Amino acid sequence: MAEIQTLLSCLDVFSRAPDKASLDAANTWLQDFQHSAEAWSTCNAILLSPDAPHAAKLFAAQTFRSKVTFDLNQVDQTNLLPLRDTLLAALERYQSGPRSIVVQLCLAISGLAxxxxxxDNAIQGMIDTFGRNPATVPTLLQFLTLLPEELNSNTRIPITDEEYREMSANLLTANSKQIVDLLSMYIQATGVTHAVQAQIFDCLRSWLVAGEVSASALAETPLFAFTFEALASDDLFDAAVDVICELIHETQEIEDNMPVIELIVPRVIALKPLLREQRDDPEKIKGYARIFAEAGETYRLLVLQHTETFFPIVEAIGECSAYSDLDIVPITFPFWMRLAQNIGKRPSVSPLFLDAYRTLMGVIVGHLHFPTDITTMSPQEADNFRSFRHVMGDTLKDCCFVLGTNPCLLATYNMITTALSRSADALSWQEIEAPLFAMRSMGAEIDPHDDDAVPKIMDLIPSLPNHPRVRYAATLIIARYTEWINLHPDYIQYQLQYISASFEDSDTEVSGAAGNALKYLCQDCKQHLADFLPTLHTFLGTTGSKLAQEDRRQVYEAIAYVISAMPMERAAESLRTFSLDILAQVHAITNKPTMATKQELQDVSNSLENMEVMLHVIQTFGDELPPACQNSCEEAWAVFDSFLTKFGSDYDLGERTTRVLRHGLALFGNSALPVAASVMTRLTAGFDATGFPSNLWIAGKIIQRFGDEENPSLRKTFQEAYEHSTQKVISLLQVKSPGEIPDVLEDYIHLLLELVVHAPDIFFQSSAFPLAFRASMAALTLVHSEIIFQSLDLFRIILNHDCLLSNSQQPPKFSNYVTAIRSAVDKEGFALVGYLLAGLVGDFPEDSTSTVVSIFRVLAALWTSQLLSWLPPVLEQLPTTVAPNQAKSQFLTEVTSSVNLGQYDKVKYAILTFDRASRKMRDRRRVAPLDR
Structure with missing residues (x-):
C-alpha cells in the first residue's frame, strides 16, 4: 500500500504545473519503479482497484507493456502463462474502455505472445475469448490491429532473429487467411455498426501493411467490394481510403498482380466524376486525391504502356492538382515527378502527356499567385505559402523535364507580356510576379548557351512595373541566371544597373535580393567584372552606408569573388584598396580622443565582418606575396594591436577581430611569422584579462602554423600562452561549472592539442602540465560531442606518447616527459577513470568508445595495480539506473582477468560489453513513463 501511495503521489505531480526538480524526481521514481520486480503485482493491484484514478490505471497498463518488453526475465517460467491470464483478465475488465488502457494491454499481450x-495458438485463443460476443469484438479488433504493428516495430523485445521469424510466422502468417475470413464475416454481420466497420478496415490495413494479407487474397473476399462501396459513407470514408491506398500499394509488382489490378483500376476510374460532384467537400477531395495519386504512382508504367485505358487516372490527378485547397495539391506532386522521370527514359510519348504537363504548368503558376489582398494572410500563413511556392517550383522543373525548358520559359514569358499588354488599371502585380517566380524556379534547368528564351526574359526585366514584389522576383531571376549571363557578358552592365537600383529600394527584401544577385553575378561572372571594381568601390562610398549590414556584407563578398579572379598583382592592389578603407575606420575609432558611441562600435564591427568575408573568399595568394602585400601584414597588425588594446574587452569586437586575424593568417602565411610573437603576446594578455575564448582560438591557430619554427622568442610566447591560459582556466573553473564555459574549454583543449603535437617539450616540461591535465578532465563532463572528442584525443595522445615506450634510443628529454605524465596520472588517474566511465554510461557520443578503449588499454598496461584499485569505488559511484549492478560486476571481473593475464587488448571487450548494457538501460529510460 505504501508503494501504491508513493506511485499515486508521483503521478499527481504530472497533473499540476510542477517545477522541474519535482518533475524530474517524480519521473525518476516512476522509471525506477517500472524496473523493479514488485511492479508486476503492484500494477495488477491498481488495475483491479475500482477506486484507482485513471492516470494510475493507465500507468499500470503502460508498465505491463514496458515490463513485457524489457523485464520478462524477472518472471519465473512457471508463472508466464499465469501472467498471460492476468493480462487477459485485465483486458476483459476494461473491454469497454478507456481505449488508452485497452491499447496498452493489447500491446503487452502482443509482446508476450x-x-x-x-x-499455443494465441490468435485462436484471443478469438475464442473476445470474438464470440458482439460487446467484446471491438477489443479483439483492437488487439488484431496492434499485433502486426507491435511485432514489426518493437525492436527492443529481446529475442533472436531466428526466434522472431518462427514466432512471427506462427502468429501472423499462419493466421492471415483466418483473419481475412473473420473480418469478412464481421463486416457483413447483422447489426454491425459503422464504428466496428471502421475498426475492421483499420485492422485490415494493419495486416496489409505488414505484408501478411496479399492483394490477391483480399480481392477474393467480400471485403474488396465493400471497401470501395464504403467511400459512400461519411463515417467509413477515411478508413476506406486508407485501405484502398494500401491495397493499391501492395500491387506494385505489376506482373504478379495483373488480375487484381484489372479489378482495382475500373473502380478507381469510376471515382473520377465524384471530384466534381463533391468539389465543395475538401476532405472528400483529399481522400480521392490520395487514391488517384497512389494509383498513378503505382501504375505509371501501365499508364505509359496502355494510355487509352489508364489516362483517366492522369486526368483525375490533374483535377486534384488544380483544386483550390493548397493542402491537397501537394499530394499529387510525387506522381508528376516520377511520371516525368519515366517519360524522360522513353524515345516517344503520347501527346496526351505533353498536354497534361502544359496544363499542369499553367495550374502551378496559378497557384503561385499571392492573394489579391496580401494583408489578409497572417504572418504564419504568409511564411507557409512562401515555403510551399518553392515546393511547387520543383514541380515546374518536372514540367521542364517533359516539355523542355525553353517552351516552359516562353510560356511564362508570354503570360507576362499578355498581362503587360493590358491597361495599367486592369493589371495586378500578382499576374507579373507569379510567372517571374516560375522563371526563377526553372532557372536551374536552363541551357547556359540558350539564345532564344533567356534573352527575351533578360530584355523584359528592365520594362517590368516598379512594384517591390515584382522587382524582388526579377532581381532574384538575375541571381539564378548568372551562369547564362557569364556566357553573355553584354548583359552584365544592364543587370548591374538593375541590381544597383534594387539596392536603393525602400523594401528591405528587395535590397536583400540585390545583395544576393550581386554576390552570384560576381561569383559566376568574375572574369568579366574586373573593370567594374572602381564602380563598386564608388558605390560602397556613396550608397554603402545606407545599406543594411547583411546587404553590405554581400556586396563585399561579391567584390571578393571578382578580386579572386584577377591576376595576382592587380588582385593584391584591389584587396589593399578595399581593406585600407576598413583599416582606416578601425584606426580612426582607436585614436578617437572621446569615447566611441554604441553606433560607431557597431559600424566598426560590421566593417570587420566585411573584411572577414572578403578574406574568406580570397583565401591566399600563395607562398610568395605580391609587392602590394609585402608590408601589409605588419601595417595591419599595428592597427589591430592598438585596437585590441583599447577594445579587446568588448566581447563582440574581440570575437570579430580574431576572426579577421584567422583569415589574415591564411592570407599572409609564412609572411606573418615576424608578427606572430607580438600577436601571441596580445592574445595571451587578452585572455588573461577577459577570459574570452577567441583569444585562445587564434593562439592555437598560430601554434598550428608556426609550432615547428625554431624561434626562441616565439616559442617563449607559446609557453607564456600555455601557462597563463591554464592558470586562467583553472581560476574560471573555481567559480563556474564546466557547463557554463564550454566555449572556453573547447578552445583551450584545441590549444593544448596543438601544443602537444607541435611543441611537446613545452607541453610536458612546463609546470602548467599537471594543471592542464586536471582542467582537461573537466571538459569530459560536457554534453558537447566535439569537445568530448577533442578531450579524449588529448588524453589518448598523452597516454600513448612514444616516451612511455621501453626504448633505449629515446631522446634524453623523454625522461622528463615520462616523469610528468606518470606524476599526473598517479595523482589524477582515479578521477580520470571516473570521468571516462561516467561519460561512457552517460553522455559521451557513441563514436567515442574506441578512444575510451585506447585510453583504458594504456592504463591497464602501465598503471595496472592502480587501475584495479580505482575501478571498484568508481563503479560504485555510477548510478544503477544507467549501469546495472550485474554489468558493473561483469566489467570489473573481465578487466581484472584481462590485466592479471596480461591480455590488455581484452580490456576492449569488457568496455564494449559494459557500454552495450548501459545503452540498453538508457534507451529504456529515454521514454518517459507516461509516454510509453
Whole structure:
C-alpha cells in the first residue's frame, strides 16, 4: 500500500504545473519503479482497484507493456502463462474502455505472445475469448490491429532473429487467411455498426501493411467490394481510403498482380466524376486525391504502356492538382515527378502527356499567385505559402523535364507580356510576379548557351512595373541566371544597373535580393567584372552606408569573388584598396580622443565582418606575396594591436577581430611569422584579462602554423600562452561549472592539442602540465560531442606518447616527459577513470568508445595495480539506473582477468560489453513513463 501511495503521489505531480526538480524526481521514481520486480503485482493491484484514478490505471497498463518488453526475465517460467491470464483478465475488465488502457494491454499481450511459445495458438485463443460476443469484438479488433504493428516495430523485445521469424510466422502468417475470413464475416454481420466497420478496415490495413494479407487474397473476399462501396459513407470514408491506398500499394509488382489490378483500376476510374460532384467537400477531395495519386504512382508504367485505358487516372490527378485547397495539391506532386522521370527514359510519348504537363504548368503558376489582398494572410500563413511556392517550383522543373525548358520559359514569358499588354488599371502585380517566380524556379534547368528564351526574359526585366514584389522576383531571376549571363557578358552592365537600383529600394527584401544577385553575378561572372571594381568601390562610398549590414556584407563578398579572379598583382592592389578603407575606420575609432558611441562600435564591427568575408573568399595568394602585400601584414597588425588594446574587452569586437586575424593568417602565411610573437603576446594578455575564448582560438591557430619554427622568442610566447591560459582556466573553473564555459574549454583543449603535437617539450616540461591535465578532465563532463572528442584525443595522445615506450634510443628529454605524465596520472588517474566511465554510461557520443578503449588499454598496461584499485569505488559511484549492478560486476571481473593475464587488448571487450548494457538501460529510460 505504501508503494501504491508513493506511485499515486508521483503521478499527481504530472497533473499540476510542477517545477522541474519535482518533475524530474517524480519521473525518476516512476522509471525506477517500472524496473523493479514488485511492479508486476503492484500494477495488477491498481488495475483491479475500482477506486484507482485513471492516470494510475493507465500507468499500470503502460508498465505491463514496458515490463513485457524489457523485464520478462524477472518472471519465473512457471508463472508466464499465469501472467498471460492476468493480462487477459485485465483486458476483459476494461473491454469497454478507456481505449488508452485497452491499447496498452493489447500491446503487452502482443509482446508476450511473441516471447511465449508455450501459448499455443494465441490468435485462436484471443478469438475464442473476445470474438464470440458482439460487446467484446471491438477489443479483439483492437488487439488484431496492434499485433502486426507491435511485432514489426518493437525492436527492443529481446529475442533472436531466428526466434522472431518462427514466432512471427506462427502468429501472423499462419493466421492471415483466418483473419481475412473473420473480418469478412464481421463486416457483413447483422447489426454491425459503422464504428466496428471502421475498426475492421483499420485492422485490415494493419495486416496489409505488414505484408501478411496479399492483394490477391483480399480481392477474393467480400471485403474488396465493400471497401470501395464504403467511400459512400461519411463515417467509413477515411478508413476506406486508407485501405484502398494500401491495397493499391501492395500491387506494385505489376506482373504478379495483373488480375487484381484489372479489378482495382475500373473502380478507381469510376471515382473520377465524384471530384466534381463533391468539389465543395475538401476532405472528400483529399481522400480521392490520395487514391488517384497512389494509383498513378503505382501504375505509371501501365499508364505509359496502355494510355487509352489508364489516362483517366492522369486526368483525375490533374483535377486534384488544380483544386483550390493548397493542402491537397501537394499530394499529387510525387506522381508528376516520377511520371516525368519515366517519360524522360522513353524515345516517344503520347501527346496526351505533353498536354497534361502544359496544363499542369499553367495550374502551378496559378497557384503561385499571392492573394489579391496580401494583408489578409497572417504572418504564419504568409511564411507557409512562401515555403510551399518553392515546393511547387520543383514541380515546374518536372514540367521542364517533359516539355523542355525553353517552351516552359516562353510560356511564362508570354503570360507576362499578355498581362503587360493590358491597361495599367486592369493589371495586378500578382499576374507579373507569379510567372517571374516560375522563371526563377526553372532557372536551374536552363541551357547556359540558350539564345532564344533567356534573352527575351533578360530584355523584359528592365520594362517590368516598379512594384517591390515584382522587382524582388526579377532581381532574384538575375541571381539564378548568372551562369547564362557569364556566357553573355553584354548583359552584365544592364543587370548591374538593375541590381544597383534594387539596392536603393525602400523594401528591405528587395535590397536583400540585390545583395544576393550581386554576390552570384560576381561569383559566376568574375572574369568579366574586373573593370567594374572602381564602380563598386564608388558605390560602397556613396550608397554603402545606407545599406543594411547583411546587404553590405554581400556586396563585399561579391567584390571578393571578382578580386579572386584577377591576376595576382592587380588582385593584391584591389584587396589593399578595399581593406585600407576598413583599416582606416578601425584606426580612426582607436585614436578617437572621446569615447566611441554604441553606433560607431557597431559600424566598426560590421566593417570587420566585411573584411572577414572578403578574406574568406580570397583565401591566399600563395607562398610568395605580391609587392602590394609585402608590408601589409605588419601595417595591419599595428592597427589591430592598438585596437585590441583599447577594445579587446568588448566581447563582440574581440570575437570579430580574431576572426579577421584567422583569415589574415591564411592570407599572409609564412609572411606573418615576424608578427606572430607580438600577436601571441596580445592574445595571451587578452585572455588573461577577459577570459574570452577567441583569444585562445587564434593562439592555437598560430601554434598550428608556426609550432615547428625554431624561434626562441616565439616559442617563449607559446609557453607564456600555455601557462597563463591554464592558470586562467583553472581560476574560471573555481567559480563556474564546466557547463557554463564550454566555449572556453573547447578552445583551450584545441590549444593544448596543438601544443602537444607541435611543441611537446613545452607541453610536458612546463609546470602548467599537471594543471592542464586536471582542467582537461573537466571538459569530459560536457554534453558537447566535439569537445568530448577533442578531450579524449588529448588524453589518448598523452597516454600513448612514444616516451612511455621501453626504448633505449629515446631522446634524453623523454625522461622528463615520462616523469610528468606518470606524476599526473598517479595523482589524477582515479578521477580520470571516473570521468571516462561516467561519460561512457552517460553522455559521451557513441563514436567515442574506441578512444575510451585506447585510453583504458594504456592504463591497464602501465598503471595496472592502480587501475584495479580505482575501478571498484568508481563503479560504485555510477548510478544503477544507467549501469546495472550485474554489468558493473561483469566489467570489473573481465578487466581484472584481462590485466592479471596480461591480455590488455581484452580490456576492449569488457568496455564494449559494459557500454552495450548501459545503452540498453538508457534507451529504456529515454521514454518517459507516461509516454510509453
Amino acid at each position: 511473441l516471447q511465449l511459445p508455450a501459448w
